[in-house]
Amino acid sequence: MSVRIVHRSAVSLLALIPAAALAEAPAPGSREILVTAAPLEESADETVTPVITLSGDELAHRRQGTLGETLAGQPGIHFDNFGGGASRPVIRGQTSPRVQVLSDSTNVQDASGISADHAITGEPLLLRGIEVLRGPAALLYGGGAIGGAVNLLDTKIPTEVPVRGFAGTAEARLGTGDDERSAVGGLTLGTGSLALRVEGAHRETDDYRVPGAFGESRVPGSWSESSTFSAGGSWVGPDGYLGFAYTRVRS
Structure with missing residues (x-):
């Protein structure tokens, strides 16, 4: 089992920012461990x-x-x-x-x-x-x-270069109470020290269903629709990374 922890220093000395340990993509058969800690040297009970x-x-x-x-x-x-x-x-x-x-x-x-x-x-x-x-x-x-x-x-701004040059995720969701239809996807491409990330999500729901005893089968005006798109990139070095991202949200 191999774990690589990357320290990210805080920009503001007054901010208590939880530091997240970032692990490279695990090799086949290994386990991925996420470590979250405070930047101060304190035990759990302190x-x-x-x-x-x-x-x-x-x-x-x-x-x-x-x-x-x-x-x-x-x-x-x-x-x-x-x-x-x-x-x-x-x-x-x-x-x-x-x-x-x-x-x-x-x-x-x-x-x-x-x-x-x-x-x-x-x-x-x-x-x-x-x-x-x-x-x-x-x-x-x-x-x-x-x-x-x-x-x-x-994950708007990539923090590491994919080991195999690319990494992606996709998910689809359906709901019954409000007829939810959701789709989510993201793709990260990397070469050398450069990593690029594109991701997006779209979600639609109809009015909520309610029991007929309330007089109507649905709650008028409770529908929703939202979409999010993000594109970003970063340069990843041995001591950290520098990146940017553009995100557009419509709800």
Whole structure:
């Protein structure tokens, strides 16, 4: 079993940014290990930030069309809902603007922070992991994180060159309660020290079905449609990587 850990230093000295260990593509028969740790030298019982991490198969089975629905059911977390396409997580009774949403430890600046009828721009179907931070240390992300911080980990910017020159994923989802139709796909190409990434997701739902006792078989106006496209590239060296990405979200 071979594990390669890459250290990523923080840009701001005041930010408590969870460092993720990045492993190369595992060889046949080996196991892939994801390590998440705080940058400070503390033991587990000394860490003041309770963290919930979703990744791998657990995230694939739990993720929904919105971030709030994806995290609902975790300890101390539920969601506020504004129709089928917009919901934010509620942590210990606190929601926007007291719950900060981050993208790879960077504040997400979108209208969902001030208006519940706007969707969060992070697409759950394209995430490789989600970290939920609670407790006083979450305030290091700003006063908007007094209720907690949700860090979205994605693959828009490649962090490593595929061992075989390419790597890809694809997924299709169907739902019955709202007739969901979703398609997700991503492809990473690499040569030398250069890696390019293209990914996208499209999701459509109809009005929610409800029992006939409510007078109608569906909830009018609860349908949703969203699409996300992202293209990025990076130069990967022995000490880290430098990359960029362009993302377009329509919901």
